[in-house]
Amino acid sequence: MTLDPAVLAAGLERVRPLNAALAWSVADLVAEVGRAAPNGPLGGMPVAVKDNIATATLPTTCASRILAGYRSPFTATAVARLRAAGGVVACTANMDEFAMGSSTEHSVYGRVLHPLDPTRVAGGSSGGSAALVAAGVVPAALGSETGGSVRQPAAFCGIVGVKPSYGRVSRFGLVAFGSSLDAIGVFGATVDDAARVLAAISGADPRDATALAEPPLALAPARGDLAGLTFGLPREYLPVDLDPGIRAGIDRAVALVRELGGRVVEVSLPHARFAVPTYYVLAPAEAAANLARYDGVRYGSRQIGSAGDLRSLYQTTRGRGFGAEVRRRILVGTYVLSAGYADAYYGRAQSARSLIAADFRAVFASGVDALLTPTTPTPAFKAGEKLADPLQMYLADVFVCSANLAGIPAMSLPVGRSQGLPVGLQLMSPWLDEARMLAVAAVLERHLDPVAEVR
Amino acid sequence: MTISRDDLRRIARLAELDVTPEEVDRLAAQVDEIVGYVGQLADLTDRADTGFLPGPDRAALRPDRVDPTPLDRSPADFAPEFQDGFFLVPRLPAMEDG
Numbered sequence: 001m002t003l004d005p006a007v008l009a010a011g012l013e014r015v016r017p018l019n020a021a022l023a024w025s026v027a028d029l030v031a032e033v034g035r036a037a038p039n040g041p042l043g044g045m046p047v048a049v050k051d052n053i054a055t056a057t058l059p060t061t062c063a064s065r066i067l068a069g070y071r072s073p074f075t076a077t078a079v080a081r082l083r084a085a086g087g088v089v090a091c092t093a094n095m096d097e098f099a100m101g102s103s104t105e106h107s108v109y110g111r112v113l114h115p116l117d118p119t120r121v122a123g124g125s126s127g128g129s130a131a132l133v134a135a136g137v138v139p140a141a142l143g144s145e146t147g148g149s150v151r152q153p154a155a156f157c158g159i160v161g162v163k164p165s166y167g168r169v170s171r172f173g174l175v176a177f178g179s180s181l182d183a184i185g186v187f188g189a190t191v192d193d194a195a196r197v198l199a200a201i202s203g204a205d206p207r208d209a210t211a212l213a214e215p216p217l218a219l220a221p222a223r224g225d226l227a228g229l230t231f232g233l234p235r236e237y238l239p240v241d242l243d244p245g246i247r248a249g250i251d252r253a254v255a256l257v258r259e260l261g262g263r264v265v266e267v268s269l270p271h272a273r274f275a276v277p278t279y280y281v282l283a284p285a286e287a288a289a290n291l292a293r294y295d296g297v298r299y300g301s302r303q304i305g306s307a308g309d310l311r312s313l314y315q316t317t318r319g320r321g322f323g324a325e326v327r328r329r330i331l332v333g334t335y336v337l338s339a340g341y342a343d344a345y346y347g348r349a350q351s352a353r354s355l356i357a358a359d360f361r362a363v364f365a366s367g368v369d370a371l372l373t374p375t376t377p378t379p380a381f382k383a384g385e386k387l388a389d390p391l392q393m394y395l396a397d398v399f400v401c402s403a404n405l406a407g408i409p410a411m412s413l414p415v416g417r418s419q420g421l422p423v424g425l426q427l428m429s430p431w432l433d434e435a436r437m438l439a440v441a442a443v444l445e446r447h448l449d450p451v452a453e454v455r
Numbered sequence: 456m457t458i459s460r461d462d463l464r465r466i467a468r469l470a471e472l473d474v475t476p477e478e479v480d481r482l483a484a485q486v487d488e489i490v491g492y493v494g495q496l497a498d499l500t501d502r503a504d505t506g507f508l509p510g511p512d513r514a515a516l517r518p519d520r521v522d523p524t525p526l527d528r529s530p531a532d533f534a535p536e537f538q539d540g541f542f543l544v545p546r547l548p549a550m551e552d553g
Contacts, residue, residue, distance in 0.1 A: 056527050070533060071528070071532070071533065072527075073526035073527050073528045073529075073530075073532075073533065074524050074525070074526060074527060075527075165509075166509035166510055167509070167510050167511075180508055180509070206517065206522070207524065209514060209515075209517070210510060212510065212511065213511075213515050271499075274495075274496060274499060277492060277493040277494075277495050277496050278493075278496065280489065280492070280493050281493050281496065288470060292471075295471070296535060297534075297535070297542050297544055298530065298534055298542055299530075299533045299534055299535075300535070301535070302535035302536075304545065305473070307548065308545055308546075309545050309546055309547060309548040309549075310544050310545050310546065310547050310548060311471075311547075311548040312545075312548070313544065313545055314471040315471050315472060315473040316473050318470075318471055318472050318473065319472050319473025319474060319475075320473065322472070327472060327474075327482070328482070328485055328486065328489070330470050330472060331463070331466050331467060331470060331472070331482065331486050332486055332489050334466045334469050334470040335458070335462075335466045335486065335490060336490070336493070338466060338469060344497070345490075345493060345494075345496070348496040348497070348499060348502075349493070349496055350503075350506035350507070351499065351502045351503045351506070352496055352499055352503075353506065353507045354503030354504075354505060354506060354507040355499070355501060355503050357507045357509075358503070358507075390485055390488075390489060391488055391489060391492055394489075394492075405507075406507075406509065407508075407509020407510065408509075431509075
């Protein structure tokens with residue numbers, strides 16, 4: 001199969017009002033079709049690429065003023081593998097600046113609109129990638145996760161979003177945010193679309209020391225049912241104040257798991273309530289360190305300060321180049337690492353991370369094959385609703401950030417709609433167990449109508 | 456309030472981040488709220504002996520070889536100011552103290 005650049009261009013043109021695609025042109029599409037391996041397993045599949053993954057052919061700006069117009073001088077391993085597998089880079093995709101946010105409202109290019117309701121957000125930080133798949137322009141997209149930035153927008157937009165195990169996909173060419181948490185993830189219109197792209201981009205890479213020395217992900221044969229598998233329902237992920245539509249969607253999915261022969265048991269992850277505070281210490285701390293490189297010297301935009309010296313150049317370039325949320329996180333990260341506070345905040349968070357990861361290990365060691373939870377506490381919220389209150393925005397990540405802390409694979413599967421808005425079921429699996437997680441999701445997908453009302 | 460205006464200015468200096476006088480109050484309040492929220496980690500009564508990093512127990516050893524990534528374009532194309540192989544910057548600030 002070959003891809004017709006004109007058809008793809010028409011699709012991108014049609015969804016311009018969503019503000020989801022950033023850089024693309026018909027000429028680029030023609031060139032990209034030429035870069036895709038002609039007989040690769042992805043067979044000319046068009047794939048949107050988040051604006052923080054280097055293509056070398058399109059700008060890579062992290063939706064930030066500080067990287068305005070920046071073109072990477074090298075190609076991310078994931079993008080090179082995508083092309084080698086026959087994938088076609090369709091466009092870059094809008095995002096929260098430097099992947100910090102849960103709504104794709106923190107972008108220098110403006111917010112992404114939810115494809116089903118323009119007054120709502122698409123989720124974030126990979127909201128552009130999610131909206132493009134949900135709008136039917138591309139069957140798959142690359143995103144990145146530090147604390148749920150693929151699964152949360154996938155749930156909001158009603159598509160599949162997969163975060164692989166830490167180290168499964170090389171991060172060479174992914175702009176660093178929180179290095180102990182970051183992972184390239186994949187969106188798909190179906191489980192199969194996402195799984196095939198993930199398999200294509202996974203595997204060891206000498207250019208990334210944190211990429212596992214593992215062969216590329218081998219997908220499991222399709223399953224007929226869920227017999228012989230045990231699923232855990234962590235009680236901490238089903239709080240009494242959970243949105244009733246989300247609860248109805250999860251109940252329906254859990255009933256289906258039982259009908260398909262799966263055993264469902266209630267389990268506990270006792271340190272779950274510490275996941276968000278732990279994440280919002282560690283991620284800003286790592287971000288403050290990683291973003292120190294944007295100093296207006298080697299690349300990116302430069303702003304000369306009033307004093308005209310080097311120090312003033314650093315401070316002015318960074319102060320004006322970074323947007324509000326990035327600046328907040330750099331300040332929080334600097335504070336929790338500063339002398340006198342590092343042990344109270346960073347040290348405690350490191351300890352909490354150990355305990356959170358140990359909770360998951362204990363549950364999986366007890367015979368649970370996968371965990372089932374809601375992906376988000378509510379369906380897609382209104383644009384502007386949480387912008388003035390950063391903490392409320394952070395709490396949108398309450399169910400997703402723990403998988404990043406523990407490094408385990410997790411995904412969101414659309415399981416129905418509540419008052420027209422998609423509901424996502426999250427599956428979390430043991431370390432390196434993506435193949436089985438994806439096979440389970442494919443079984444559920446076959447038996448669920450993702451656009452049916454859940455109650 | 457844990458984070459005062461002076462604290463905010465101090466961490467902004469540490470982060471080399473210019474903060475305008477009009478922003479100080481709002482940023483101090485927001486950072487204070489976030490730091491107050493993550494402060495609930497103090498409720499954690501049990502403590503792990505070690506930190507946790509995902510991945511294998513030890514990093515794989517690789518050949519001790521310099522293997523630079525080939526660049527598709529030169530720094531002259533993406534650096535703010537680049538000349539004769541050097542990144543150009545303004546002068547250093549005046550030395551503090553004597």
